[in-house]
Amino acid sequence: MSDAVLELRNIARHYREGEARLDILVDANLAIYPGETVALVAPSGAGKSTLLHIAGLLERQDSGETLINSAPTSSMSDNDRTRLRRDAIGFIYQFHHLLPEFTALENIVVPQMICGLARKEAEARAQQLLEYLRLGPRASHRPSELSGGEQQRVAIARAVANAPHLLLADEPTGNLDPRTAEHVFATLMTLARHSGLAALIATHNLDLAKQMDRRVTLRDGRIEELT
């Protein structure tokens, strides 16, 4: 088997709440390989977002190691982590977080230009992704002029525009009605499989989780496989 895109080794993370210590992650271990889609299904408060933030280099673990494409990240500087995050990781959130003053196309162009791509190439890639997601005619619309499902499809396009190796999503369809959620999720799965990227997607929706290659949960701060 090829090397893992994401590997979490013995991850521990706690928060303080006044005098109390909350041990959210105790000894979390997970490896995700190229082309693999993994659902993270766990009750509210179990630590899904914490895990995704650590995997996405947005937050540091207290102990353990997060490896991206086999590179250990804990001793990296914040700047190096930011660079690696930009180059290798795409994020999708429950709420789209699109820039309201920019069009759908521009929202997909901006992160590519931040990564150093020329505007012309970035626009061509954005237009191609919008066509693929059947949003071509919506390219010049602002987020407020798009439906919830369309907004989330633009957020998906933005997340994959830089051709990341790892896609992380926190309840990406949690804000959508069931039919739209089904459609957006199917689009996400097709795109993930088509691009061969590794995906870790937190969801409460078991029907959607079943469409992924593997399902894991968080129990007492540890990751367990679900059958």
Ligand SMILES: Nc1ncnc2c1ncn2[C@@H]1O[C@H](COP(=O)(O)OP(=O)(O)OP(=O)(O)O)[C@@H](O)[C@H]1O
């Ligand atoms: N910065 C923080 N400071 C203190 N406690 C925190 C912090 N971030 C998260 N927590 C607590 O850690 C626990 C896990 O939070 P987390 O957001 O990771 O859970 P979750 O599984 O994503 O929940 P949900 O499904 O409701 O989004 C919660 O009890 C939360 O209140």
